[in-house]
Each structure stands twice: as C-alpha cells, then as structure tokens.
Amino acid sequence: MKTYSITEAAEHFNMTPHTLRYYDKEGLMPFIERTSSGRRVFKEADMEALKIIECLKSSGMPIKEIKHFIEWCSEGDSTLQQRYDMFLERKASVEAQMEELKKTMEVIEHKCSYYKTALDSGTEDIHKTKKVTGF
C-alpha cells in the first residue's frame, strides 16, 4: 500500500510540512502512525482524512471544531447523528457564503462598469453630470 512522507503529503495538499505538524499537534491527526525512528507515515486513509479536513477548513470551520469532528470519528457509530448534523450545518454555511459572494459580485460588477464609463469619457464627473445625448 502506498504511503507518503510528511513532505510528500504536504506537497499533495499544497501546504508545508510545518502546517501538517501543526495540525497533528492540534489533535487533527490522531491516526497517523510513525516509523521506528519517529517519522510520520501518511497512508491512503490519512490522505482521505486530510482531504476532509481541508474541505471543512475551506468551508470556514475553525481548527478546534474540526478537532471535535475527528474525535467523533474515532468514537464510532454512536456519533453518526452528530457528524451528519455537522455536515448539514456546513452545507448551510457554504450556501450562505455563496449568497454573500453573489451580492459582493453584484456591487463589484456595478463598479466595473462605473469605471469603464469613466475611463471612456476620461473623467469620473460623467457620473455626476448625467449628460443626456441628443441635446
């Protein structure tokens, strides 16, 4: 079975070995095994767990809460409901973020055309004078 060193794992997720050690220290990776000399060995299952950690992180979840999820995972079936609820919450949160970004995008696009018009006429004053063509 393929395994990864900390550097390989870090490269795979576009982060530094430092960050992976930090995650481990914060309790996000209690499952990682070590070689006899103490080095971390990342297995496929660990890479899969890292993928979920990354996903939760990009959904805006703080590391301390991700840690709770990891703990639930090692507690087995008794925490299935919590874990399901957590992902439903994440889903709602990401949906809200998407909505927020849409609103932000509307304002930005408005400003893009505002500055396009200003640039074409050479001055921002075009938006104050509201020139009417044809007179």
Add this chain to the structure above:
Amino acid sequence: MKTYSITEAAEHFNMTPHTLRYYDKEGLMPFIERTSSGRRVFKEADMEALKIIECLKSSGMPIKEIKHFIEWCSEGDSTLQQRYDMFLERKASVEAQMEELKKTMEVIEHKCSYYKTALDSGTEDIHKTKKVTGF
C-alpha cells in the same frame, strides 16, 4: 441632508462604533467630517463609501489595500485606470472563491449522503461491506 452618528452608521452596517473608529484610524475614512466638539458626522456619500469598503472586505481584500483604493479616490481622474483594474482583479478573485466553494460543496454533499446512508443502516460499516441486495 440626512447624517448619521457613529453609532447609527455602525448599526446600519451591522458593526460596532469601535470598528468604524478603527477603520478611520487605519486611513479608510479620510473624508469623514467632525462636529465642533470632534464627533464624526457620516453623510450619505460616506455611507456609500462604507458600502464599497464592506464590499471590498467581503471580497477578501485586506484593509491596507482598501486604504490604497481610498487614496486613489482622492487623487482624482489620474487613478481611474488603477481603480478599474483593481475592480477587475476583485471580480476574478470572487469568481475563484465561488469556484472553490463549489468544490467544497461537492465534498460536503457527498459526506451528507454518506452519513445519511450510515444513519439509515445504523452503522458506518455499510460503506466498507458494500452489501449487495438480492443475494
């Protein structure tokens, strides 16, 4: 013309007066006028500027860069191109964030159905045994 106290302005944007003073201190609001006793007076134009500041902030722009934009605004037409370019950049950044969120959403939705299935069968093992019905 309607004006707002710092508390009214803060409420309007769902932040605290502290935060508005912090923005002012960081150079985001060089346009704010004061009463004879030194209190900030927020005019309609200031509220409009705050709306843009909020928009840039939700697009992920750090306060120091927003400050540059504010400086460009007071430099007049000579900075129109920079400001236009900046909003184009913001647009690209928000589009990228939306893409990222979409990918995150896919993983989350997958996990939602994973845990739904597990809950229905009472155990997470259902995903390991890959039970085939009909045999």
Add this chain to the structure above:
DNA sequence: GCTTGACTTAGAGTTAACTTTAAGTAATAT
C-alpha cells in the same frame, strides 16, 4: 447643577492560524 450616556483618544490585549527558531536526531549521498 448634576447625572447619564454617547462620544473622544491612545494604546494594550485577543484570537486564529500559522510560521519561525533553536537544538537536536536520523537517513541518504559522495
């Protein structure tokens, strides 16, 4: 006239998520 509450300032403190440092061990390359 005095209290209350909103405002002012400068500056210190907080929090999250790294990021760096220092000091050391282990495995690999020449």
Add this chain to the structure above:
DNA sequence: ATATTACTTAAAGTTAACTCTAAGTCAAGC
C-alpha cells in the same frame, strides 16, 4: 566518514482585524 537533507520537539514570534481599557469631554434630561 562526512556532509547534506529530512525529520523531530518545544516554544516563541507574526499578522490581521478587531476588541477592549482607561481616562477624559460634551450634550441632554431631570
């Protein structure tokens, strides 16, 4: 055998964006 590189730990430092504290001013209500 030695130099380089990858790894280990504990702990301090960094950064952004607030957030709070202390000490004080000012205007309105009773």
